[in-house]
Amino acid sequence: MGVPLRKNVQFQLLWFGGAVSQLGTTVTSLAAPLLVIALTGSPFWAGAVGGARAAALIAALVPAGVWVDRWDRRTTLVWSQTVQAGAAALLAAAILTGRAHLAVFLVLAVVDGVCSAFAGPARTTALQAVVPKEQLKTAYAQEEARGHAARVAGPPLGAFLMAAGRAVPFVVDAVTFAVAAVCAWFAKIPARTETRPRQKMRHDAKDAASWLWDQKGLRNLTAVFLVLNLLGGATLLPIIVLVGERGGDALDTGVVFAGIGVGGILGSLLAPRVSLAPGRLVVGVLVVFGLCTLAMALPFGVFWPFVPLAVTAVVTPLINVAVSALYTELVPEDMMGRLDGITTLASRVLTPLAPLLGGFLAGAAGGGPALLVSGALVLVTAVVAAFSDLRPVAPQRT
Template structure:
């Protein structure tokens, strides 16, 4: 039997660094649209800035996945997070200097998105390298708990830091990325037994990964369902902000409401390793819960009420994330991990840049309440489609 996960120093360093940087990210994820809205008075522009970050991430995903398989994963992780620290510092400087125009913010968050495209698959290959296969599901559950713990503290902390000065949240974000880069460096990740050489052009590498994923019918269909869920789920953020503001909620109240995502996520991460439901059936259940919770948020139960539906749908989020992440890591060959992760993530998120723009547009046009009803109904329709789709997965034959 291998070393228990809690004593796996390499994984725990990666986890600790990820926890710190995730806290910084959750702080600025809410602060940034609030800041843009305060400057422009437009939910649309408040959606454009995070949409630009998502677009940059999507564009960089494919080459990043190939290069992660070719490069040293430790250096890739350290450098990508170091650049993210510099980018967050740049945001702070722009705010302090009075140059935080939409165009400047778009340029800086785009750099962050590109770095995230490299850090994501590098982190996935790093975990695969230091965690035994029989502990992967537990490891990914701990990863989920880390992210959701940050989502408890980050949203309410963001407006509090913002009250000290608009640049303060970005300074904190820069520090957290620097700490995460240091943790990745101290983890001393093992090199691959055989570092992959660029024997063929990038598009051939990507074609191999795409072909592999395409022939895994269940994974392919799950990815397509994630595509729709990421679009509709991501589009609900600005309508929730609009809904709280329509009821007279302050920025701090908005932060408290969004902390419900973290509270539910922690609860879900605690039980996710024990879930044995097949990924396909679990996906349908998750979609139903998401759709109903979107509809429930529109109920007139007070300014803090959306906290409850956000918490409830966040309980089921880690269940599907952990299950699919562990499934990917078990099925994908190590020398293709970066590429398949990039191809799969691209396929699942290619519409994500449109999500905040769509949510901001609809919230501005019809209000947060109506927008949430629309998105909830569309998610329930997606659940119906998923129920009649082949989402079965199995280890491919040799």
């Protein structure tokens, strides 16, 4: 079984670097839109900056996955995070010198999105290279816990740093990316032992997409995640509207959304102990998600949505960890980067539409009715998933 995960120096380096950089990212996820709104007076442009980053990330996912499978994953991870550190530092410098125009935010958001597209599959394949297969489920659970802890600590820290100075959150972000790059540099990530003939990048991507298409269970799981990401993202604005309708302010809304981080940490602790097959587990998660979304509309006060949000966040890491472990078992190592990019693209391609859907429902009917519609759609998805083939099959090479 090898050394315990807590003594695996390479994993701990990657985990610590990821934890630090994710904290920096969550800090600026609040600071950046607040600053754009302060500079332009328009929430639309704050959304445009976020949309530019998301679009760049989605557009770069597949070529980034192909690149990771072709080139050294450690070097890819180091350079991606180094460029992100540089972009954050440039933004901080622009703010300090009074040159933080909208175009600067847009360009650097695109750079950050592209780098994230490369860092994601590079990190995924690096973890699989340094962690024994029997410990990967626990490793993925620790990754989930890291993300949820950052979501709890990042926004209030971002608000505190903004109060200290507009450029401070971005200076901190630059430092965290630099720390992550140094950690990745010192992590001894082994080179791949399997080699394959080089071909055009589009053929590499096509091979991976064909492999996924032939795996019916994985393909259907990806489709379920596509719907879940869309409907999950569409609930955020209705929750904000609901809290406001009940007399809550911005601080109250922040307390409500803290339920996601609190529940996610608990779910990450439980995830390694869950042994249900991913197909059954995803149906159960959908049912819990749907019922909790419906429950948020219950007239129990401003802070009531905290509870169903926390319950939803408890079950989310269970399926994330189970599916990550499943992909590790089934996907060939030299295809993992491409599959990571393709599945991330396929499961998130509709995510940019989520705020539009949630905003439309909340604007047309109010926060409570919008949540009822979203919850009902999730339960419908659960029924469809229950009658779909979500069973994984043995890996095959095309």
